[in-house]
Amino acid sequence: MTTVTHRRYVPYSHAHYAGNLVDGAYALGLFGDVATEVCIVLDGDEGLFASYSDVQFKAPMKAGDVLEIVATVTRMGTRSRTIDFECRVVGRGRPDRSESAAEMLETPIVAVTATGTVVVPPK
Numbered sequence: 740m741t742t743v744t745h746r747r748y749v750p751y752s753h754a755h756y757a758g759n760l761v762d763g764a765y766a767l768g769l770f771g772d773v774a775t776e777v778c779i780v781l782d783g784d785e786g787l788f789a790s791y792s793d794v795q796f797k798a799p800m801k802a803g804d805v806l807e808i809v810a811t812v813t814r815m816g817t818r819s820r821t822i823d824f825e826c827r828v829v830g831r832g833r834p835d836r837s838e839s840a841a842e843m844l845e846t847p848i849v850a851v852t853a854t855g856t857v858v859v860p861p862k
């Protein structure tokens with residue numbers, strides 16, 4: 740089973756809503772980037788995202804978060820690859836301590852999950 744993991748800091752300039760929340764589509768952009776690496780690893784091509792069959796927003800993501808984005812290939816078709824995605828918050832700011840205080844979380848917070856399909860060119 741192929742798994743690719745990215746880590747990303749959420750800049751404060753990417754905050755969109757009250758409480759420094761980012762928009763839900765932010766996670767889809769991150770899933771596209773990790774899916775691109777999956778396609779490069781498996782097929783030597785960046786591939787194209789064809790569809791999402793499920794997207795679940797389970798907890799907010801905020802500016803200052805450190806995110807871990809995991810893509811796991813669950814099915815290999817002829818040209819299609821089905822992928823399960825999970826975006827977890829693994830670090831977060833602690834503005835209650837000081838403006839720049841932050842910590843890595845003992846238990847990651849699962850923020851967004853999805854299932855999607857990418858398509859690669861014929862061999």
Ligand SMILES: C/C=C/C(=O)SCCNC(=O)CCNC(=O)[C@H](O)C(C)(C)COP(=O)(O)OP(=O)(O)OC[C@H]1O[C@@H](n2cnc3c(N)ncnc32)[C@H](O)[C@@H]1OP(=O)(O)O
Pocket residue numbers: 771772774775778785786787788789790815816817818819820856857858
């Ligand atoms: C890695 C991330 C990249 C991005 O984010 S790129 C930006 C967003 N994506 C795009 O702009 C893509 C736009 N869409 C397209 O260009 C085309 O649309 C596709 C290339 C995705 C597919 O078109 P075609 O190559 O003509 O597809 P087919 O020959 O009919 O099928 C080939 C395989 O792809 C599966 N498939 C096609 N469409 C979908 C779909 N919408 N959802 C799930 N699977 C799909 C089929 O079943 C089959 O699979 P089987 O080769 O394994 O038998």
